[in-house]
Amino acid sequence: xxxPETLSVRGLGVRYGGVVALDGVDLxxxxxxxxxxxxxxxxxxxxxxxxxxxxxxxxxxTIHIGGAEVTRRAAWRRSRLxxxxxxxxxxxxxxxxxxxxxxxxxxxxxxxxxLTDMIWPRKPPFSAAAAAAVREFGLAEVLDRxxxxxxxxxxxxxxxxxxxxxxxxxxxxxxxxxxxxxxESAELGRLVRGLADRWGMSVLLVEHDVRMLMETCDRILxxxxxxxxxxxxxxxxxxxxxxxxxxxxxx
Ligand code: ATP
Numbered sequence: 382x383x384x385p386e387t388l389s390v391r392g393l394g395v396r397y398g399g400v401v402a403l404d405g406v407d408l409x410x411x412x413x414x415x416x417x418x419x420x421x422x423x424x425x426x427x428x429x430x431x432x433x434x435x436x437x438x439x440x441x442x443t444i445h446i447g448g449a450e451v452t453r454r455a456a457w458r459r460s461r462l463x464x465x466x467x468x469x470x471x472x473x474x475x476x477x478x479x480x481x482x483x484x485x486x487x488x489x490x491x492x493x494x495x496l497t498d499m500i501w502p503r504k505p506p507f508s509a510a511a512a513a514a515v516r517e518f519g520l521a522e523v524l525d526r527x528x529x530x531x532x533x534x535x536x537x538x539x540x541x542x543x544x545x546x547x548x549x550x551x552x553x554x555x556x557x558x559x560x561x562x563x564x565e566s567a568e569l570g571r572l573v574r575g576l577a578d579r580w581g582m583s584v585l586l587v588e589h590d591v592r593m594l595m596e597t598c599d600r601i602l603x604x605x606x607x608x609x610x611x612x613x614x615x616x617x618x619x620x621x622x623x624x625x626x627x628x629x630x631x632x
């Protein structure tokens with residue numbers, strides 16, 4: 382189990398030059414819940430994760446991790462307070478093993494930089510969270526392989542294991558199911574659900590795979606052109622005409 386922490390986002394706004402990427406977005410994620418973020422291409426989903434984690438600076442709004450306001454704090458400080466993310470593009474380090482990718486992630490959160498600061502003994506132990514992720518995600522057999530040598534679906538699991546290796550309270554996943562087939566994404570949805578149910582994380586799930594969102598999330602926020610257009614349970618979202626219109630309007 383992780384330290385339980387609530388993520389609260391109020392009135393978040395982000396602009397890139399003249400483009401309004403997010404406008405007035407509110408979202409709260411309690412420990413043990415999975416909140417989905419859904420919307421057509423360019424709706425602002427990745428921008429939301431970037432702003433919440435400190436990769437881009439918002440023009441309006443506040444971000445709290447529990448009682449601490451982090452709106453203007455550096456990304457690494459947010460990480461120390463228990464926030465972690467995964468990337469749509471995976472961002473694994475390709476010339477070290479899967480094991481070393483997981484070790485590096487856990488150490489970075491402790492303020493050390495594996496690649497520059499540390500000389501490892503041959504096989505240093507994993508953090509409890511990394512060991513649990515290896516077990517739950519079935520990664521034991523690929524630990525000594527390079528990321529490029531393992532199947533794509535397994536690489537995606539490594540990216541999530543890396544994000545949870547530091548035992549985060551708040552986990553933001555950017556399209557973890559991209560490129561997976563139906564069986565793989567159903568399994569991934571169950572793993573993500575377990576991170577909330579059994580580890581106690583507050584999880585944000587950004588996903589294009591609507592079925593996975595529906596099966597995994599407690600609630601879903603729908604964005605369109607950076608604006609929140611609907612928020613509700615998966616079945617409420619499925620029946621909402623405004624959501625359907627947002628998707629049809631783009632195709
Ligand atoms: P996708 O589903 O395609 O990943 P998204 O919902 O994650 O899309 P964002 O990538 O957050 O959407 O983009 C939101 C808007 O901001 C889009 O109009 C996009 O073109 C624009 N945008 C994103 N990043 C930048 C940037 N670095 N500079 C300028 N505009 C950007």
